[in-house]
Amino acid sequence: MDAFRPDRSLARPAAHPEYFEGRVFMQALVDAERSPDLEILAVFFEDGARTTPHTHATDQVLYVLSGTCVVADDSGRRQAGPGDYVRLPAGGWHWHGAAPGQSMCHVSIRRPGATDWTVERRDW
Amino acid sequence: MDAFRPDRSLARPAAHPEYFEGRVFMQALVDAERSPDLEILAVFFEDGARTTPHTHATDQVLYVLSGTCVVADDSGRRQAGPGDYVRLPAGGWHWHGAAPGQSMCHVSIRRPGATDWTVERRDW
Numbered sequence: 001m002d003a004f005r006p007d008r009s010l011a012r013p014a015a016h017p018e019y020f021e022g023r024v025f026m027q028a029l030v031d032a033e034r035s036p037d038l039e040i041l042a043v044f045f046e047d048g049a050r051t052t053p054h055t056h057a058t059d060q061v062l063y064v065l066s067g068t069c070v071v072a073d074d075s076g077r078r079q080a081g082p083g084d085y086v087r088l089p090a091g092g093w094h095w096h097g098a099a100p101g102q103s104m105c106h107v108s109i110r111r112p113g114a115t116d117w118t119v120e121r122r123d124w
Numbered sequence: 125m126d127a128f129r130p131d132r133s134l135a136r137p138a139a140h141p142e143y144f145e146g147r148v149f150m151q152a153l154v155d156a157e158r159s160p161d162l163e164i165l166a167v168f169f170e171d172g173a174r175t176t177p178h179t180h181a182t183d184q185v186l187y188v189l190s191g192t193c194v195v196a197d198d199s200g201r202r203q204a205g206p207g208d209y210v211r212l213p214a215g216g217w218h219w220h221g222a223a224p225g226q227s228m229c230h231v232s233i234r235r236p237g238a239t240d241w242t243v244e245r246r247d248w
Contacts, residue, residue: 001195001218003202003204004211005209029209037237061154078127083130084129087126087128087159109164110161
């Protein structure tokens, strides 16, 4: 077994900043080197940062660790706080990030699969 | 999207109490009806309860929400506390539960797959 925990000091700037608006830092807790079954990332959004709209080939579950998380998809926009889980079905466009002016950290949990960042711009 | 959070009042007694020692309650956060990709369960162990040794066909990640979690596998026994993640590789025997006399809640995160509870008794 191995053990780990989200730690802002271990996070690195997002490898593709063009997929985000604002400053975003990522820490891979479980990646392809560690598991063929799960991808678990801690994502730190600073000062209202958020992702651009995108879709995943597999279901994604977000777990909010700190701050207020804003999530938008075809059903609208909602907020989630520390301890909340949000499930986003495969194939559905969505974006997520911190509430304006705030910082937020969530853990992204997925079965590994492709992400499409070329979805037509959609918002609420 | 849908949202949810671990809640002891929504947990039900384990469907197979023979796989546990002590009182264990489970709440399915994401199950087969909600996702083909992920199984996410909140598991509440009371008064030192623990699983019996078992293996999974897919990697499992435990996330400790409250209490002290004890995890054992071929590498030995270790403790994890709130905020810690522990990864258990597919195919490796392990057991997990609360420290003696305590209660503990962890979230189990897996890609769906079989569990084998017939492993030869092993402990540390």
